[in-house]
Amino acid sequence: MLIRGETGDWEMVLGLEVHAQVTSQAKLFSGASTAFGGEPNTQVSLIDAAMPGMLPVINEMCVRQAVLTGLGLNARINLTSVFDRKNYFYPDLPQGYQISQYTQPIVGAGVITIDLPDGSTKPVRIARLHLEQDAGKSLHDQDPHRTFIDLNRAGVALMEIVSEPDMRSPDEAAAYVTKLRAILRYLGTCDGNMEQGNLRADVNVSVRRPGEPFGTRCEIKNVNSIRFIRQAIEYEARRQIEILEDGGTVEQETRLFDARKGETRSMRSKEEAHDYRYFPDPDLLPLVLDPDWVEELRRSLPELPDAKRERFMRDFGLSAYDASVLVAEKETAAYYESLIDGGRRDPKLAANWVISELYGRLNRTGTPIEQSPVGAGALGELLDLIADGTITARTAKDVFDTMIETGRSAAAIVEEKGLKQITDTAAIEAAIAAVLDANPDKIADYRAGNEKLMGWFVGQVMRATGGKANPKLLNETLREKLKG
Amino acid sequence: MTATDLTRLGIAEALDGLARGAFSARELATAHLEAMAAARNLNAYITETPEQALAMADASDARRAKGEALPLDGIPVAVKDLFCTKGVLTTAGSRILENFVPPYESTVTAKLWAAGAVMLGKTNMDEFAMGSSNLTSYYGPVVSPWRAKDDPRPRVPGGSSGGSAAAVAAAIAMGSLGTDTGGSIRQPASFSGIVGLKPTYGRCSRWGAVAFASSLDQAGPFARSVRDAAMLLRAIAGFDPQDSTSVDCPVPDYAAGLDGDVRGLRIGVPAEYRPAELPEDIAALWDQGIAWLRDAGAEIVDISLPHTTCALPAYYIIAPAEASSNLARYDGVRYGLRVPADELTEMYEATRGAGFGAEVRRRVLIGTYVLSAGYYDAYYNKARRVRALIARDFAQAFQRVDAILTPTAPSDAFPLDAPTDDPIRMYLNDVFTVPASMAGLPGISVPAGLSRAGLPLGLQVLGRPFDEPTVLQVAQALERAAGFDPLGALAPALAPAK
Numbered sequence: 001m002l003i004r005g006e007t008g009d010w011e012m013v014l015g016l017e018v019h020a021q022v023t024s025q026a027k028l029f030s031g032a033s034t035a036f037g038g039e040p041n042t043q044v045s046l047i048d049a050a051m052p053g054m055l056p057v058i059n060e061m062c063v064r065q066a067v068l069t070g071l072g073l074n075a076r077i078n079l080t081s082v083f084d085r086k087n088y089f090y091p092d093l094p095q096g097y098q099i100s101q102y103t104q105p106i107v108g109a110g111v112i113t114i115d116l117p118d119g120s121t122k123p124v125r126i127a128r129l130h131l132e133q134d135a136g137k138s139l140h141d142q143d144p145h146r147t148f149i150d151l152n153r154a155g156v157a158l159m160e161i162v163s164e165p166d167m168r169s170p171d172e173a174a175a176y177v178t179k180l181r182a183i184l185r186y187l188g189t190c191d192g193n194m195e196q197g198n199l200r201a202d203v204n205v206s207v208r209r210p211g212e213p214f215g216t217r218c219e220i221k222n223v224n225s226i227r228f229i230r231q232a233i234e235y236e237a238r239r240q241i242e243i244l245e246d247g248g249t250v251e252q253e254t255r256l257f258d259a260r261k262g263e264t265r266s267m268r269s270k271e272e273a274h275d276y277r278y279f280p281d282p283d284l285l286p287l288v289l290d291p292d293w294v295e296e297l298r299r300s301l302p303e304l305p306d307a308k309r310e311r312f313m314r315d316f317g318l319s320a321y322d323a324s325v326l327v328a329e330k331e332t333a334a335y336y337e338s339l340i341d342g343g344r345r346d347p348k349l350a351a352n353w354v355i356s357e358l359y360g361r362l363n364r365t366g367t368p369i370e371q372s373p374v375g376a377g378a379l380g381e382l383l384d385l386i387a388d389g390t391i392t393a394r395t396a397k398d399v400f401d402t403m404i405e406t407g408r409s410a411a412a413i414v415e416e417k418g419l420k421q422i423t424d425t426a427a428i429e430a431a432i433a434a435v436l437d438a439n440p441d442k443i444a445d446y447r448a449g450n451e452k453l454m455g456w457f458v459g460q461v462m463r464a465t466g467g468k469a470n471p472k473l474l475n476e477t478l479r480e481k482l483k484g
Numbered sequence: 485m486t487a488t489d490l491t492r493l494g495i496a497e498a499l500d501g502l503a504r505g506a507f508s509a510r511e512l513a514t515a516h517l518e519a520m521a522a523a524r525n526l527n528a529y530i531t532e533t534p535e536q537a538l539a540m541a542d543a544s545d546a547r548r549a550k551g552e553a554l555p556l557d558g559i560p561v562a563v564k565d566l567f568c569t570k571g572v573l574t575t576a577g578s579r580i581l582e583n584f585v586p587p588y589e590s591t592v593t594a595k596l597w598a599a600g601a602v603m604l605g606k607t608n609m610d611e612f613a614m615g616s617s618n619l620t621s622y623y624g625p626v627v628s629p630w631r632a633k634d635d636p637r638p639r640v641p642g643g644s645s646g647g648s649a650a651a652v653a654a655a656i657a658m659g660s661l662g663t664d665t666g667g668s669i670r671q672p673a674s675f676s677g678i679v680g681l682k683p684t685y686g687r688c689s690r691w692g693a694v695a696f697a698s699s700l701d702q703a704g705p706f707a708r709s710v711r712d713a714a715m716l717l718r719a720i721a722g723f724d725p726q727d728s729t730s731v732d733c734p735v736p737d738y739a740a741g742l743d744g745d746v747r748g749l750r751i752g753v754p755a756e757y758r759p760a761e762l763p764e765d766i767a768a769l770w771d772q773g774i775a776w777l778r779d780a781g782a783e784i785v786d787i788s789l790p791h792t793t794c795a796l797p798a799y800y801i802i803a804p805a806e807a808s809s810n811l812a813r814y815d816g817v818r819y820g821l822r823v824p825a826d827e828l829t830e831m832y833e834a835t836r837g838a839g840f841g842a843e844v845r846r847r848v849l850i851g852t853y854v855l856s857a858g859y860y861d862a863y864y865n866k867a868r869r870v871r872a873l874i875a876r877d878f879a880q881a882f883q884r885v886d887a888i889l890t891p892t893a894p895s896d897a898f899p900l901d902a903p904t905d906d907p908i909r910m911y912l913n914d915v916f917t918v919p920a921s922m923a924g925l926p927g928i929s930v931p932a933g934l935s936r937a938g939l940p941l942g943l944q945v946l947g948r949p950f951d952e953p954t955v956l957q958v959a960q961a962l963e964r965a966a967g968f969d970p971l972g973a974l975a976p977a978l979a980p981a982k
Contacts, residue, residue: 046588050813052581053568053590053692055727085809087855089832096812147828149817277855279864282699282806284728 001169002210005241010207012237013214014173015165016229018180019158020190021134021198022065028133028157029056029099036196040139040150048155050094055283058083062157063287065189066106066131067297069159072187072304073126075110077294081130083284086276091149092136100160102278105130106287112183113306114175115324124176125164134158159190165204165214170230177201177226178328182305186330200224205236207244215240216250220264223257232257236264308333316340316347325355331370338376345383353383357397361404373407374400382410394467395419423470425477428461431469432481435460446482457482487515491655492971495559495712496739498658502548502558509548509558512658513541513602516560520604520656526627528641528651530565531573532605540602547600556719557600562657564648565606566613567593567703568692576694577609577621577644580814580821580839590692591727592661592703592720599719604657607647611841612811613668613696616913617904618646620843625900628676629654629973633938637899642672642913645706649676652706653973659707659716663693665700666799667893667917670929673706674892674942677931678970679959680706681713682917684949685924686731689724695810697803698729700921708970710930710960714738717952733950741953744960747781751958752885756792757916765936766891773889773932773943776965777958785885789877794870795919800911801854801867802922807844808851814839846907875923882948887958890916892942896935920946930959931968940968 002009027034030047047054070077082104085097107129113121136154140147161180167173181199184190192199201224206217218240220232235257240250254273255264303311305327312323327333332354340350358379362372382400385391391399391414402413414420422428435457436443446453457478462469485501490512493501501507517534537560544558568574568586575581589597597603610620617640618626628641628650641650645662649672652660662669664682673680681704688703695701705716718739723732753774758767778784816822816835823834840848854863881888894915904910920927926949929942943962947955 049818051568051586051588051819052574052576052584052694052813053586053690055691057726057728087809087812089812089815091815091817091828094813094818096815097809275857277809277852277857277860279805279809279855279860282697282729283695 001171003237003241006245009210010241011168011210012233013165013206013208014167014233015204016163016173016176017202018161018177019200020161020184022062022157022159023188023190024059024061024065024157026059026061027155028059028062028131030155032155034156038152040152042152044151044154048094048151056099058284058287059157062131063106064297066129066159067289067294068187068301069184069189070107070110070129071298071301072183073107073110073112073129075126075129076108077289078104078106078108079289079291079294080104081106081287083281083287084278085281086278088274088276090135091147092138092154094136094151094154098133098135099281100132101130112179114172114179116175117171119320122172124166127162127164129159129161132158132160170233173203173233174226174230177229179305182328182330186302186304194225197224201229203229203232205233205240207237207240216252218250218253218255220255220257221267228257228259231262232264235262239264316343318347318351322351322355326351329369331368335369335376339380341380345380346387349383353379357400374403378403378409385410385414389421389423389470390414391419392421392467392471394462395421398467419468421470422465422468423473425473428469428473428477431461431464432478435464436481443482487518490515491519493658494709495556495658495707495715498559503553509541509544509602510538512558513537513560516604516656523654523656526629526650526654527624528607528626528647528654528656529562529605530575530608530623530647533572533603536572536603540597544600544602554600556596556715558602559600560602560604560658561596562604562607562648562651562660563593564609564645564660564662566609566663566694567661568694569593569603569606572606574606574694575623577611577623578839578841578844579622582622582821584820588692591689591724592693595720595722596661601719607651607660609647610644611844612694612807613644613663613665614807614843614847615643616667616671616910618643619900619904620841622841626650627900628897630677630897630939635937637901639897639939640675640900642675642897644668645672648706649673649678649680652676652678652708653970655971655974659705659712661703661720662706663701663703664921665697665803666921667914669704669706670917670927670942670944671893671913673929675897675940677940677968677972678706678708679710679713679928679930680704681717681928682926683717683721683952684926686729687721687926687950687952689727689730691724691726697806698810699806700803710956710963711739711742713928714742714956736953738952738956742956742960744957744964746777746958746961749782749887749954749958750785750885751777751782752785752787752881752888754787754789754792754888754890756789757890762894766894766941769933769941770891770943773962776962777889780961780965787881787885787888789881789919791870791873791877792919795874795922796911796915798867798870799918799922800850801863802871804847804851805855805864806851808848808855811844811848871922874919878923878925887954888946890944890946892916892929892944896937896939896941916944925949926952926955928955928959930962930966931970932962932966933968
């Protein structure tokens with residue numbers, strides 16, 4: 001995507017560093033809980049508080065999650081990796097250093113395919129993934145003169161996933177985070193909850209004339225929603241272009257995104273950049289992985305979104321769009337697969353119901369699909385009633401509304417409200433006769449060539465039968481009668 | 485048996501006496517507590533723990549009465565104030581921890597208590613174990629019980645485990661724990677005329693010991709005999725899942741196989757440990773040690789450890805680098821000293837400026853410097869490569885020999901008031917101990933004789949990784965031949981009339 005400036009076109013170059021909280025019961029180097037929302041400082045071990053003489057011990061679960069993620073990103077797994085100390089002073093960093101991985105990360109180069117709004121795809125290369133500790137939280141709003149520290153997060157495992165600068169538009173950056181998040185959630189290695197800060201991104205932005213070498217980049221720290229990522233990129237690219245077009249130069253610096261004002265602000269310049277004095281953590285030995293264990297994990301990988309989408313298209317005849325929508329969230333895909341029951345139910349009909357009917361209703365209340373009041377089994381029973389002709393598709397939508405409201409089964413609602421489809425020819429004929437008798441002028445119009453009135457007649461009869469008339473039967477009979 | 489007699493027993497003898505019912509653990513503890521009170525002028529202890537001592541002694545007597553005595557049951561010991569002790573002030577010799585009472589117990593001290601030992605108190609030390617004299621302690625210097633023949637000036641006990649060494653030499657602890665990073669057990673053992681053992685890196689857990697330089701720190705015992713040191717080592721050694729650098733290999737009964745038999749052992753004598761400026765009396769004692777081992781049936785082999793002279797400079801890059809990072813946690817935020825200020829950076833500066841002494845500040849600055857961007861490769865990375873070469877020197881030597889014999893330190897104990905304005909001179913104290921530390925090897929200092937001035941001198945025995953049994957065997961052969969009296973300091977100074 002090119003941006004038009006005063007002096008010609010510009011291209012943005014984007015790279016992302018995504019910090020994903022590892023899904024694990026305990027922290028990266030201590031046994032303290034990682035649960036969200038605990039009272040401040042209730043999930044802090046002696047190690048997390050950096051008491052004298054305390055030593056880190058690696059949590060095998062976190063290593064497993066990082067390796068699984070690396071495999072899911074089609075990346076090289078480094079059988080030997082090293083933990084380093086990143087030294088800086090801050091009150092929410094009790095050790096005075098963060099244990100991270102610097103020169104030898106656990107996961108090396110990989111690649112994922114992102115899906116763009118126009119239906120095209122693009123590969124984005126992953127440079128590396130490394131494990132590191134999260135810091136605690138400074139609470140500045142508790143007291144006018146003092147800052148309080150909550151160490152519940154301190155020591156929680158993060159995966160920092162670094163992309164190559166392969167993205168060229170906010171859409172691509174958004175698609176990258178969306179796909180990365182989907183992969184992590186499929187793998188079960190990060191819950192991807194951006195509101196809780198479990199997935200956040202540092203965005204590197206630079207601009208250049210098309211075909212020229214990369215420009216100087218700025219890093220926008222800690223952007224915590226896809227919408228903000230787009231906004232931050234758009235603002236920052238525009239800012240850099242303005243500087244360059246005015247004859248200035250972009251200074252390499254770290255910036256913050258102010259979500260309220262929708263702008264980025266300088267945080268620290270290159271000169272003020274920390275010297276983190278990385279060196280190998282002498283409390284930890286190099287992390288050496290057993291290749292057989294890695295292979296075992298590779299074999300245990302779940303089906304990931306791209307493979308699932310391909311299968312949905314191939315096996316169920318779904319369109320690329322429908323398949324993409326259904327695999328975007330693993331819960332949706334699971335719901336859908338449960339709904340079609342191994343292909344026993346019509347896959348296309350089921351896809352339409354999930355995408356249009358179910359999503360439409362859940363979105364209204366902001367309910368996630370895994371908390372849907374109508375489970376896949378219950379919706380499946382409704383689809384069965386359509387398939388065997390018990391109710392019409394139109395009736396089904398009303399029944400579904402009631403199911404969403406009450407959580408009752410489709411069969412019970414149909415029974416109670418008497419919504420069974422009318423397939424009795426005599427009954428349909430009687431309803432048609434009543435409508436025709438009341439509208440001789442419309443019949444004349446129709447017979448004079450206004451065939452559009454057909455739809456109007458169908459509607460009238462449907463209304464008269466409470467939508468229960470079998471549509472095919474109704475259409476056929478009505479057409480006969482109108483011929484006269 | 486008088487109280488004085490009780491404090492002069494070795495661990496093996498004391499266990500024997502306890503077993504025979506000649507005296508109780510309480511009597512043993514009481515005798516030591518009284519001696520401690522009488523020897524406070526040495527300043528060996530930062531914190532005495534008489535209540536714990538008596539309670540632990542009573543518990544020990546109760547176990548023994550039930551026939552459930554533990555391996556070290558009732559033995560009164562002192563612990564370097566670097567080990568966190570639950571509910572007992574732990575200062576690391578620093579003002580910054582002047583009020584720090586840990587809610588947890590270090591692994592090695594927990595193991596010692598689990599073996600039945602009785603805690604007498606926490607011993608003085610160089611601040612954060614940085615020093616070779618015990619002069620950097622915020623709690624004042626430790627005075628050695630030893631005096632030179634013709635010079636009444638008080639002497640240093642060596643360091644950094646100076647209090648632990650002086651306590652054992654002065655018979656105000658039957659044994660003690662220290663830590664050795666570049667020589668902090670072996671050098672004070674040499675200065676104080678006792679046995680000091682630094683185990684292989686990874687042999688003892690570092691969990692709960694305040695860190696100085698994590699890749700070098702190792703806990704170890706002081707005692708008045710090689711056998712006693714072996715018994716203490718057995719109690720504290722072993723794998724700890726809480727320390728990723730501790731090694732999971734079996735702990736032998738070090739004392740059981742100990743008979744000082746060195747027949748057929750090949751003992752290496754490294755040429756690089758005999759610089760021109762080595763004092764004659766130390767060179768002579770080394771030669772004497774070589775002769776003793778040869779006479780005992782060992783084969784003496786001349787060896788070369790070519791990178792020896794690089795060890796000290798490399799150590800004084802790696803150890804401060806790690807220390808600068810390890811000591812970052814003392815920031816006034818969560819525990820220890822806090823000097824309030826209006827702004828965060830000022831609070832850090834005020835707290836750390838007031839909390840750390842000059843030597844600690846110097847090493848934090850050196851460490852920060854050598855890790856800085858632009859200097860990292862020239863200093864830290866080069867030092868790491870040198871370290872690998874030193875380890876290779878030893879590995880090659882140990883293909884030809886079973887143990888290595890050297891002097892422990894290049895001098896005897898200097899006076900408390902000796903000039904200390906030149907840190908390099910002070911650092912040279914560790915010149916013979918640092919190489920083995922860099923290679924992670926076990927080493928022991930055995931008191932072997934007196935200097936020309938009449939002060940103790942130790943000989944150092946180094947061994948292969950986890951070959952403490954051979955190191956102890958050679959040490960015992962030296963001990964037997966030397967016939968050194970580790971309580972020699974007490975005869976003129978402290979021993980009461982019988």
